[in-house]
Amino acid sequence: MKALVLAGGSGTRLRPFSYSMPKQLIPIANTPVLEYVVRNILDLGVNEIGIIINDRDNEIQRALGDGSQFGAQLTYIRQENPLGLAHTVAIAQDFLADDDFVMYLGDNMLPDGISDIAEEFTARRPAAHIVVCKVEDPCAFGVAELGPDGEVLRLVEKPKQPRSDLALIGVYFFTAAIHEAIAAITPSARGELEITDAIQWLVTNGADVRASDYQGYWKDTGKVADVLACNARILDGLHPGVHGTVDATSVLVGPVVVEKGARIVRSRIEGPAIIGAGTVVEDSHIGLHTSVGRDCAVTNSRLERSIVLEGASVTGVQGLHSSLVGRSASVGTTTQSTDRYRLVVGDHTQVEVAA
Numbered sequence: 001m002k003a004l005v006l007a008g009g010s011g012t013r014l015r016p017f018s019y020s021m022p023k024q025l026i027p028i029a030n031t032p033v034l035e036y037v038v039r040n041i042l043d044l045g046v047n048e049i050g051i052i053i054n055d056r057d058n059e060i061q062r063a064l065g066d067g068s069q070f071g072a073q074l075t076y077i078r079q080e081n082p083l084g085l086a087h088t089v090a091i092a093q094d095f096l097a098d099d100d101f102v103m104y105l106g107d108n109m110l111p112d113g114i115s116d117i118a119e120e121f122t123a124r125r126p127a128a129h130i131v132v133c134k135v136e137d138p139c140a141f142g143v144a145e146l147g148p149d150g151e152v153l154r155l156v157e158k159p160k161q162p163r164s165d166l167a168l169i170g171v172y173f174f175t176a177a178i179h180e181a182i183a184a185i186t187p188s189a190r191g192e193l194e195i196t197d198a199i200q201w202l203v204t205n206g207a208d209v210r211a212s213d214y215q216g217y218w219k220d221t222g223k224v225a226d227v228l229a230c231n232a233r234i235l236d237g238l239h240p241g242v243h244g245t246v247d248a249t250s251v252l253v254g255p256v257v258v259e260k261g262a263r264i265v266r267s268r269i270e271g272p273a274i275i276g277a278g279t280v281v282e283d284s285h286i287g288l289h290t291s292v293g294r295d296c297a298v299t300n301s302r303l304e305r306s307i308v309l310e311g312a313s314v315t316g317v318q319g320l321h322s323s324l325v326g327r328s329a330s331v332g333t334t335t336q337s338t339d340r341y342r343l344v345v346g347d348h349t350q351v352e353v354a355a
Contacts, residue, residue: 001122002099003041004092007034007106008054008079021327022053022060024106026227027309029234030259030274030291032063033221034106038070041104044118050075050095051106052088084192086182089174098176100125103195105170105220109230111237112216114171120212127177127207128152128199132166133214141167142196144211152209157188157196166211168196169218177207224324231307232289235272244275254288276310293327 254271287304
């Protein structure tokens with residue numbers, strides 16, 4: 001089996017961050033989403049991974065390299081225009097050949113893994129095996145209607161009146177039969193080759209198409225609120241470890257990771273929280289569910305339930321909550337009065353808040 005990871009796309013729901021970095025590299029507990037994806041695939045015993053990138057995603061190649069650091073063999077496949085999920089399979093056909101493969105959207109977090117579903121697919125080998133999950137608003141997803149034994153009866157992409165609450169969550173297992181299906185479909189009204197149309201073609205033509213209802217934790221990290229929620233979920237499983245320096249006047253409470261080269265000075269850190277390598281936290285209070293990236297500076301500030309990306313600084317801010325601060329951004333103070341803030345701050349930005 002091989003894997004195809006979709007890491008292109010414009011990430012409109014994560015702007016302004018996606019203007020300057022691929023959304024799949026947003027860090028969750030100081031680790032890029034895409035790294036979690038790759039590791040989940042490796043847990044299946046699959047190490048040949050094709051990664052679909054767009055025409056500006058050299059940053060993904062720099063972050064993951066050739067995959068050897070993970071024990072993977074990565075092949076990068078460029079999609080010049082976003083022409084649909086099925087289109088990514090078509091342009092990856094030389095890489096995939098006639099092998100079975102798992103297709104995985106690169107901004108999906110499934111920390112509980114997909115090994116059980118992979119075993120189901122391998123044991124039965126249907127033409128396609130999709131992964132679904134119950135959602136409150138099926139209109140925003142591809143929706144599956146299932147029979148009593150888990151067989152797929154019908155798929156509809158973003159239906160206005162959904163007949164099911166089972167959404168496709170972005171993990172699919174395929175045999176080579178999917179290539180014939182993709183060759184047979186035409187672009188949808190939005191000009192894309194829809195993977196749901198290709199799977200529906202298989203169903204219509206009598207192929208065995210199955211589904212599994214995913215019971216683990218799943219989050220599409222396409223929006224800021226979901227990124228923060230996922231960060232909290234992953235931090236809840238944090239194993240504490242101090243590899244940097246914590247002075248005698250500082251206090252660590254609960255599971256806290258202080259990475260190598262980080263310094264905690266006259267500060268209180270309440271876990272679960274992680275402080276990145278080379279970061280200095282001074283005269284500050286870091287609350288639970290907070291991730292601070294590499295080479296940051298947090299001074300005379302209080303923040304919780306937030307993510308601070310690499311190279312950012314937060315100075316003199318006493319109420320930062322549920323915020324996402326971009327790479328090399330600077331959050332400082334002004335003279336107007338308030339006691340709490342919620343910020344979404346893009347890369348290389350400067351923001352002033354009330355002192």
